[in-house]
Amino acid sequence: xxxxxxxxxxxxxxxxxxxxxxxxxxxxxxxxxxxxxxxxxx
Numbered sequence: 001x002x003x004x005x006x007x008x009x010x011x012x013x014x015x016x017x018x019x020x021x022x023x024x025x026x027x028x029x030x031x032x033x034x035x036x037x038x039x040x041x042x
Contacts, residue, residue: 002008015031016024023034 010027013026014022014024015026016022021034025032
């Protein structure tokens with residue numbers, strides 16, 4: 001297992017981009033999406 005402070009290079013798959021910026025990526029079996037600070041404000 002990795003310990004706190006360890007460094008490594010994960011394999012990242014870019015699933016979606018918008019204007020050249022990755023908005024959805026897949027890292028270590030999990031999907032992450034970019035959320036802008038004002039995305040869900042009403």
